[in-house]
Amino acid sequence: MEKYDHKKIEQKWQKHWQKEKLYQTGEDKTKPKFYILDMFPYPSGAGLHVGHPKGYIATDIFARAKMMQGYNVLHPMGWDAFGLPAENYAIQNKIHPRIATEKNIDTFKKQLGKLGFTYDWNREINTTDPEFYKWTQWTFIKMFERGLAYESNEPVNWCPSCKTVLSNEDLEDGKCERCGSVIERKPMRQWVLKITDYAERMLNDLEKLPDWEESIKEMQKNWIGKSEGAEVNFKIGEEIATVFTTRPDTLFGATFFVMAPEHPLIKKITTAEQKKEVEKYIKAAAGKSDMERTELAKEKTGVFTGSYAINPVNREKIPVYIADYVMMGYGTGAIMAVPAHDERDWEFAKKYNIPIKEVIVPFLKDDPRPDKETEKREVVTAIVKNLKNNRYLCLKWKNIDWKSFPTGGLDGEDLVTAAKREVKEETGYKNLKFIKQVGGSIFAEFYRPHKDSNVYASFKYLLFELENEGREEVAQKEKDQHEVVWVEEEKIESFINVWNQKLAWQRLKQGDSAYCGDGLSVNSDFLNGLETEAAKEKMTAWLENKKLGKRAINYKIKDWVFSRQRYWGEPIPIVHCPKCGNVAVPCDELPLKLPEVKNYEPTGTGESPLANIEKWVNTKCPKCGGSAKRETNTMPQWAGSSWYYLRYIDPYNDKALVDKAKDKYWSPVDFYVGGAEHATRHLIYARFWHKFLFDIGAVNYDEPFTRLQHVGLILAEDGRKMSKRWHNVINPDEIVEKFGADSMRVYEMFMGPFSQPCAWSTNGLIGARRFLEKVFNLQLRITNYELRITNDKLERLLHKTIKRVSEDIEYFKFNTAISALMIMANKLGEQEKISIIHYSLFIILLSPFAPHLAEELWSGIGHKESIFKEKWPEFNPDLVKDETINLVVQINGKVRDMIEVSADISENEAKKIALESEKINKWLESKEVIKIIFVKGKLINIVIK
RNA sequence: GCCCGGGUGGCGAAACUGGUAUACGCACAACACUUAAAAUGUUGCGCCUUAUGGGCAUGCGGGUUCGAUUCCCGCCCCGGGCACCA
16 A cells, blocks of 8 residues: 655646646636635745745635535636836846846745635736736726826925835834835825725725624724714804714813914914914924824923913803914814813813813713602712721612712802711711712613612712711611622722712722713703704704814825835826926826836935836826826735736736626636735725725626635744744645645645634644644545445445535634544544445545545546535535434433433423433432423433522 | 724634633643554543532733623723824
């Protein structure tokens, strides 16, 4: 018997599959289609490490199973080949990025080839191919024609090291995502795509994507960052400054006004005395990067402009400050500051001694009963501290689940008197020293069981210290209701279970701060007594009615800065024509090819290297024929990847980006698999781009990806990321050489849940290899003589395995699928003779995971056709159920015995058998059986006393 | 700070809808085969224990339930995302 020679087997079948064109995508439109897609890689110089193919292995398994289930499967691969690393490499080594990229692609393709993937290489695409980027440019022009691509001079993120502008999505912690340099803010002319026009649709349509992971949808929601609120106009002298707020209900609490240092109105409103100060502050703020502005956030700074704004709602004059905690980039770049209800405003007000006006009080409506009377009360709570032992005076109620501080209503007295009286009545203590009031009021409306009525109460909280333990006798009536307890300071938080008192306690411990939650409006004229939602609504309507403001929505997402000052990208297909009035004119011939250039070095002046090629820059205007200059910026790397998946459907079409009929059949992508790091970059851009193509009628569907799954990273054996820096990279070529592609495939899928990060373990890999060897050796025991050996248990296990493996592949639970295959293989291994039918079915189930081995074993039992032309097996529902079960007998929930019985045993029979058990009877001696619970097919639980 | 995930043996991890916790694999140990080692095979493997049994264990504390890894409340720790977003 031969040994399992993975090298021989894998090379043999890879050649064979290629010769047979086994993976060429079928075009038989009568079959259902399945489009399964990997995020295409950037072909870096370093080649693949073992982590990269994890997602590809998964899609390959899925694709093979779908093929066998009768689908036309589209499973393509291509290259996201524009980008900075190739260009930087070119600068250092004087090699054209195209040459370097081609070489890298070659390496990648070889590495992928060794893993035996089903990619249809006839459909390979490459974003740097002019026949491909022609359509990237075409889409850009369509956007330009519709006003969605525009030039802007706003300050943008400039990376001083990469010498290019970056979009917000390219930043990490205010640093360049690629090189880690701190970003500068520079105003520069840029091409920008108006992605904000699609913000609302991208947000709403997330609901159309039930098969996207929640976490990724959540990230997109946060990134789009929708806030609803109002814009309010404040008069500052003759000028009008508009603010955006999500809390129009707090307008009466605005006690100052803040503008971002970049706000255009500052010059006009600053008074002569304050001019110097203001200019100094603005200059200092401009010198800080966004990064520094947030890093230094601990301490608020600002400067008074000398002017006052008029609060439109009450005509109050409030001072106007400039402070860098307000950002020009969000909302209107100006805010109304409500220190009582916003933490940042609170800090600022504390520092600059600005009044704080409370207009919202916490309010809890706790199921008041509509059929009972409601009593309005002013209530005071006494928090009494015993300095001797650091304990606080509390009440434990007897008939209700209340643990509280002494509390009671005001009886026409002042707060302190009422509180002292209440403490004396309820607890007997009579000598208290008043310390201070804790926080503001809290309101609540709730049902009081002990008085059978509702209260609508305003609570105030007073802190006392116990002077001495002098105490009076407490009335019996009070004693019946509650018990007096002294609780240690650390335990108060968990002891007190009355909502408002808990909040008051927190306020006492943490000191005063802004209350940012919802509540009841107070000190707010026509809003008084309204709850937050209603108050917002009423205020907004009032503002609109008086033309002092309007309903408004704000998004965090910014328009997409779409130009880069680098060489290795798609040229933006625009010429600037002086004769046509210095406007941008789109090129009439596409593709506009990237010209050859001697020097790839960025100029650093904000111009791309293309600007140095006069012959290319100087051109004719496509509109008027006069001399004009080409746009020299190029597109970002995200451009091509925003739509590449469409091109696989129709890769050779020179008339359209994609043929609409073909798009109708193949789109949308049924299943998209890739790294979670793309949740807010690529996946936002692609959805935007796709919706645009849908709007202009270029494609049939308005969402590109039906189901989305993210891959968990494979870490190095030491638990760190694989990186050249740590010298812990494992090359798949070596693994394939030593252990085989099939072992690597099985191991990577068996490591753990697919979306979870997991550290590589060579021992684990050896385990996978051992499993395949075991499978390989099974062929020794196949019997050809009896087609089916009667073995009911094995038959049932096989059908369970079919069910398990089929379902697990569908849900990407490969680790448990493989575990099921291992159990099956172990059981087959125990047989002296293995039925060829059982064996064949098992090999088919294994084939998506270990395709080379499966194909070899398949041909080994005499098949001429590929195993991947077999039909995927179906399980028999009758056979996945067990005939007998181990009936678990519990006593008070603890397992005490197990009895093998028929699976459909009735309750009465089960009881009888259980009660006859010797083990059980030992437990039942002199005990009373209270009840017996029976769960069909599972267990019986005897409850005793 | 806010929003998502997650915490189960020595390790990677299983567990359907609240019903036998620790499947499968790794590591480890003993035994068999061998001159020997490797490979392979067999067996054992959560912790404690006074041991034909019993007790305790799914981050910690409480609750609901006949029964909780699973549901509810509070806390701790780890990972990810966002972050002066008004």
